[in-house]
Each structure stands twice: as C-alpha cells, then as structure tokens.
Amino acid sequence: MARYPHSNASVACTLVAAMLLAWFGSTAPVRADQDDTQPPDVARISVVSGEAAVKQGEGDAVAAAVNAPLEAGDYISTGDDGRMEIELDPNNVVRAGADTQVRFTQLDGQADTVQLAQGTVELRVLQQDDDHVTVQTPSADVVPDESGAYLISVDANGMTEVTARSGSADINTPAGSQTIDPGRTMQITGAANNAQYQFIDEVAASDFDRWNDQRDQTLLADAGPPNVDNTITGAQDLDQYGEWHNVSGYGEVWQPNDVASDWTPYSQGAWVYENYYGPTWVASEPWGWAPYHYGTWAFIGNSWAWVPPSRPVYAPAMVAFFGFGGNGWGVGAGFGNVGWVPLAPGERLRPWWGNTSVTNVYQQNVTINNYRNSKNGFVGVPVTRWQQGSFTTITRLHPQSTGSAHIIAGRFPVAPTTANYRYTNRPVGSTVRVPAQPQRPQTITGQAPAQTQWHRFNEPNSSTPPARSYQHVQHVQTTSWQHFSQARTSAPIRTTYAQPRYPQQSIQQPRYVQPARYQPAPQQQTRYQPAPQQQTRYQPAPQQQTRYQQAYQPRAYQARPAQPARSQPSSNRGSPGSRPHGPGKP
Numbered sequence: 001m002a003r004y005p006h007s008n009a010s011v012a013c014t015l016v017a018a019m020l021l022a023w024f025g026s027t028a029p030v031r032a033d034q035d036d037t038q039p040p041d042v043a044r045i046s047v048v049s050g051e052a053a054v055k056q057g058e059g060d061a062v063a064a065a066v067n068a069p070l071e072a073g074d075y076i077s078t079g080d081d082g083r084m085e086i087e088l089d090p091n092n093v094v095r096a097g098a099d100t101q102v103r104f105t106q107l108d109g110q111a112d113t114v115q116l117a118q119g120t121v122e123l124r125v126l127q128q129d130d131d132h133v134t135v136q137t138p139s140a141d142v143v144p145d146e147s148g149a150y151l152i153s154v155d156a157n158g159m160t161e162v163t164a165r166s167g168s169a170d171i172n173t174p175a176g177s178q179t180i181d182p183g184r185t186m187q188i189t190g191a192a193n194n195a196q197y198q199f200i201d202e203v204a205a206s207d208f209d210r211w212n213d214q215r216d217q218t219l220l221a222d223a224g225p226p227n228v229d230n231t232i233t234g235a236q237d238l239d240q241y242g243e244w245h246n247v248s249g250y251g252e253v254w255q256p257n258d259v260a261s262d263w264t265p266y267s268q269g270a271w272v273y274e275n276y277y278g279p280t281w282v283a284s285e286p287w288g289w290a291p292y293h294y295g296t297w298a299f300i301g302n303s304w305a306w307v308p309p310s311r312p313v314y315a316p317a318m319v320a321f322f323g324f325g326g327n328g329w330g331v332g333a334g335f336g337n338v339g340w341v342p343l344a345p346g347e348r349l350r351p352w353w354g355n356t357s358v359t360n361v362y363q364q365n366v367t368i369n370n371y372r373n374s375k376n377g378f379v380g381v382p383v384t385r386w387q388q389g390s391f392t393t394i395t396r397l398h399p400q401s402t403g404s405a406h407i408i409a410g411r412f413p414v415a416p417t418t419a420n421y422r423y424t425n426r427p428v429g430s431t432v433r434v435p436a437q438p439q440r441p442q443t444i445t446g447q448a449p450a451q452t453q454w455h456r457f458n459e460p461n462s463s464t465p466p467a468r469s470y471q472h473v474q475h476v477q478t479t480s481w482q483h484f485s486q487a488r489t490s491a492p493i494r495t496t497y498a499q500p501r502y503p504q505q506s507i508q509q510p511r512y513v514q515p516a517r518y519q520p521a522p523q524q525q526t527r528y529q530p531a532p533q534q535q536t537r538y539q540p541a542p543q544q545q546t547r548y549q550q551a552y553q554p555r556a557y558q559a560r561p562a563q564p565a566r567s568q569p570s571s572n573r574g575s576p577g578s579r580p581h582g583p584g585k586p
Contacts, residue, residue: 039276039277039353039354040071040072040107040108040276041071041072041107041108041109042069042070042071042107042274042277042314043069043070043086043087043088043104043107044067044068044069044070044086044087044233044234044289045064045065045066045067045068045069045070045076045084045085045086046066046067046085046086046087046093046234046289047066047083047084047085047095047215048064048065048066048082048083048084049081049082049083049084050078050079050080050081050082050083050098050429051078051079051080051081051082051428051429051430051431051432052064052076052077052078052079052082052083052084052096052429052432053076053077053078053428053429053432053434054068054070054074054075054076054423055074055075055076055077055434056071056073056074056274056275056421057073057074057275059275059421060418060421061075061077061428061432061434062421062422062423062424062428063422063423063424063426063427063428063429064076064084064423065282065423065424066286067269067282067283067284067285067286067288067289068272068282068423069274069277069280069282069316070086070104070107071104071107071274071275071276072104072105072106072107072108073103073104073105073275074103074104075101075102075103075104075434076096076100076101076102076104077100077101077102077432077433077434078096078097078098078099078100078101078119078432079098079099079429079430079431079432080098080099080431081098081431082096082098082099082100082429082431082432083095083096083097083098083208083211084096085215086104087233087234088107088112088131088133089109089129089131089231089233090126090230090231090232090233090235090236091125091126091127091128091129091131092112092123092124092125092126092129092131092133093123093124093126093215093219094114094121094122094123094124094133094135095121095122095124095208095211095212095215096119096120096121097119097120097121097122097208098119098120098208099118099119099431099433100116100118100119100120100121101116101117101118101119101433102114102115102116102117102119102121103115103117105136109130109131110130110131110132111131111132111133111134112131112132112133112134113133113134113136114133114134114135114136115135115136115137116135116136116137116152116154117138117154118154119153119154120151120152120153120154120208121135121151121152121153122149122150122151122152122165122208122209122212123135123142123144123149123150123152124148124149124150124212124215124216125144125146125147125148125149125150125167126147126216126219126220127147128144128146128147132144135150135152137152137154137160137188138154138158138160138191138192139158139159139160139173139188139189139190139191139192139195140160140162140171140172140173140188140192140195140197141171141172141173142162142169142170142171142172143169143170143171143172144167144168144169145167145168145169145170145179146167146168147167148164148165148166148167148168148169148182149164149165149166149167149212149216150162150163150164150165150167150169151163151165151203151209157189158189159187159188159189160187160188160189161185161186161187161188161203162180162185162186162188163184163185163186163202163203164180164181164182164183164184164185165182165183165209166182167182168180168181168182171186171188171197173188173192173193173195173457174192174193175193175194175195175456175457176456176457177457178197178457180199183202184199184202185199185200185201185202185203186198186199186200187199187200189454194456195456195457196454196455196456196457197454197455197457198454198455219236222236222237222239222240225238225239225244225252225254225308227244227251227252227308228290228308229308229309229311229312231312232290232294232308232309232312233289233290234287234289234290234293235290235308237286237287237289237290238254238287238290238291240287241256241257241258241285241286241287242254242255242256242257242287243255243257245305247300247305250298250300250305250307250345251307252308253298253300253305253306253307253308254291254305254306254308255303255304255305255306256285256287256291256304256306259304261302262396263304264304264342264376264377264379264396265291265292265297265304265306265342265377266281266283266292266317266319266340266342266377266379267379267394267396268283268284268285268288268394269281269282269283269284269285269288269292269391270282270284270389270391270422270423270424271386271391271420272389272420272421272422272423273416273420273421274316276353276354277316277353277354278316278352278353278411278412279316279317279352279412279420280316280317281293281316281317281319282423291306292317292318293314293315293316293317293318294308294309294312294313294314294315294318295307295308295309295318296309296318296342296343296344296345296346296347297318297342297343297344297373297377298344298345298373299372299373299375299376299377304376304377307345315349315351316353317340318342318343318349319340319341319342319343320340320341320343320347320349320350320371320407321338321339321340321352321407321408321412322338322339322340322341322368322378322380322405322406322407322408323335323337323338323339323405323406323408323413324336324337324339324404324405324406325337325404335383336382336383337380337381337382337383338380338381338382338383338386338408338414339368339378339379339380339397339405340378340379340380341368341371341373341374341377341378341379342373342377343371343373344371344372344373347371347372350407350408350409350410352408352410352411352412353411367399367405367406367407368399368405368407369399370407374399375399378396378397378398378399379394379395379396379397380394380395380397381393381394381395383414386414386420387414387415387416387417387419387420388417388419389417389419389420389422389425390419
C-alpha cells in the first residue's frame, strides 16, 4: 500500500510555530496514494471476551477493546475467562484462549512473528498468501505450510503441544525440523537448541475449539464486498452492519445501519495514543476498523456513506484536526479546543506521525470551511477533556461559530497523559497477569516425561515424514524463556526480514515526550538500527497444564469460496501501517 510522503511545496500562509514536543511533523499535505518510507504495520483486535489486557511495549497494561491496534512489541494477556481474536490481515488470525500471554515481535506483512509464553492460541490461516506467520514457543517455531487451523499450547513446565486440526505445518528448531500433518498432535520439550519431540493421538476438543469453529464460520461466510480491495482488514464486517449502494459520482458506497439521524463518523469512540502513530481512532462500533482507517466519507442526501479507497493505505484516522479558542500559543497547546472533520473523497491528509521535518505549526490560511464535510461532520472536545481521555460526549460544532479554527499541521501539539493510552475506562481484570518490568531472567530447564518415544530433531525418525523446506523464517537460538508476567530481560524486538521493510526508521518509536517549553526540536530523526540477531526469549513459569476434556470430532474445513473479481491490491502490502488492515490506508 502507498504511504504518505513528504512534500517541499511552499504554502502561501502565515505560520505560527510552537515547539512543544521533542518530535516534529510535516506541514505539507500529501495524498493517500503517494509512497513514503513504510511505517510499522499493525494488527487489529477484532474480538474481546472476558478479561483481557494489552501492554504497549514497556508501557502500562490497559484493558483490551475491539478495534484497538497492535504494533510490534505489544503484548496481550487474557484472564481466567478471557479470549481474544487478533486479525493480522484478512487471511491470518490469531486467537488466544484463557490465561494466555502473547507478544507480537514482528509485524510487517511478510513474516509476522508471534511469541507464545503461556497458554493456548489457535493460528488460523484462512487462505495462504504472501504473509507467512510464525508462532514461537520456548522449544520451537511453528510455521504453517498451507491454510488450516493450528492449535498451539505451552504448559506449566514449558512443554509445547502442537495440534494440526487441519492443514500441515513445519516445526522448526536450530537442531532440525519435522512436519506435522492434519489430525496429529506433537509434543516438544527442552530448549530450542536441544529439543525432543513425540507424536501422540490428536488431543480432544475443548470449548475453545468450538469457539474457534464458530469464528471460522463467521469469517468464511462473508467473502467481502466485491468493490473493496481484499487486503483491507475489517472489510468483511461491513455486510452485516450496513448496505451497499451505487451512487453517481462515487460508485459503490457503504452506509451503516442502526445509527442515529444526527450521527457522524468519528463520534463514537476515543483517540488513543500509539507509540508510532500518535492519536489513533479506536471506534466503539463493531464495524469500526476499515471505514476509519481506509477510504473517506461523503454526506449524501441526509446520511453518511463510506467511500472505499482505490488503493488501500492505512492511517490512524482519515481526518483533519483543528485547534480553536484559547489565548494563543503561549499557554498549553495554544488553543482551548480540538476539533476534527472526516475527509471527503479527494481531500488531502496531513499526517501527524512518522518522518517529518517541522514542529507543530498552526496554518492560518487553511480553515474548516475548506473541507466539504465541515457543515455536517465537524466535532470536537475541549483540550482538558482530551487529556483526560474523556470522549463519551463529543460535541457537534458549526463552522460559523468556530471561525477562528485553523488546521493543525505536523505533530499533534497536545502532550498525552496516562489516560490517553487507554482504550477504555475499564480497569484491567483481576485474573489477568500482565508483563513485569525488565529484570534478569530465571532459567527453567524443561525435561521430557519418562517415556521411550521421544526423539531429537537431529535424529532420523522413520515414523515421521521429512519436513518441507521453508525459507521465510529463521529460528533465532535463544538462552531462556519465562512468563511475560514475571521479571524478564529487556529483549529487543526481532526484526529479521526476508527483505528490509523499514530501512530508515525504527519500528518502535519513543512515546510522546514533552521537553522544556520552546526547546528546539532535533533536525533529524534517529534512523533505524537493526535489532541484534540474538535475543533472550521468555521462559514459562510453572502453570497448570492445559487440559482437554471432551473428545474431539474432526471438523471439516471448507475451502474458501472463490471471490469475484475485485480491485487489484497495491503491490506494496500495507502502507502507512504496512499492511492493508494495518495503519492508515485511505
């Protein structure tokens, strides 16, 4: 997907600059179909059930919410009754069961990597594509060879159990590889460089398996609208929540059902700060991913309609921000209110994230009246409520009464508070164990149970077929693993790519830090430094072993129905966020 580039075009206007933050932004507007150095990719939380939490890198854990984005380095944790579904892209889904801890170490749309420290996940590959997902455990890497459902567990002793409900996968270790075929279960124990394995009867199904089946049926039942690029995550949700209409001048547009007569886009949800993208819209509507991170909105007749993009480019939101009120730039943000308006087709997006060169400027010549949706879609909140993370009441604004409102170009000039990193006001559940701060790791040595059928990966075993060759992911030998909720070492995110995706910027950007007032912003951003190839992995602490209580009835997975011809996806797999479902695709 295309990214947002920098432009050196001058603007005939008076600029009032206020260097409030230590990072900087571009004043030049850019179109969503232009290319730029690729920002980090993102994943989407599509389902949350029970107690679950998200931890942004080394930040605080917050309660999880549907439509929240995940970046590389983020963690998810579930409680005793918790479940989550994370869409890496439209074809690859990770589902976490109860009492599970997962870290997303690489998200780039080519070789996504997920670390499982404890509990159970299902990796569901709905359709094989260019994104090869790897699930790492203390003992091995699990790499699917084809579409299918792969159940992966790590128990209290650090033993890995892999079940291929459908499809086949390679189980890779530094010592060698094995292939697991449909309907089989493999147990793996020991450190990755000296792991042993055995095949056992396929484990029986649990309630988690049945929930996975239901989610599969929901996802496979909807092939997605034919006029929407099939690389856009969340587009499959739209049919059940709205209707498609062909409108002259716009083509096929989507209109949501069950919204109030005075409803406007970007009015039900919250602005949440992400490490790289800054203010990101997290919608309350269940369908609120694709229409808020891709494409634009048009007010047609007496209702709103979403206009899909011709090229999918992810953005944290497709809006223009405005500041108005207050006594100028001398105090705080320089204005008393923050307003925003959804972009209409053809209007330019002014990024507030990524590689930029000028700090917080307030463009006087670009007013709210320059935007076609301002009459019906201009909304906002006071700066004080913004910093409190209070978006329950978003006020409808009228351009006539906010004539002093001028667009905010460049980095967003309101410093975030702790509240701005929360997706919801709910506290983290009491049964959710969240990652601790980095400390020296404990070393736990897993031992194989006293049985005779265990084999080493570097020993020949006539009872199992040879592993298929796989060149996308290389297992990184590590020293030890432990639970994310225990003290751990600060291990860098692994960034080994088949082809470098972010040559000039770091996947992880520092959080927003406000320097001393009027301190000049640095003129150059730190360039991307490759992460070390060796990293400390996380050793599971003792936990109760996963139990499967009911007999499993093999499920029949139907091939995904052929989809009608659609617009061809961009050759660049996900711009402003890397993948279509990722960050910012208009």
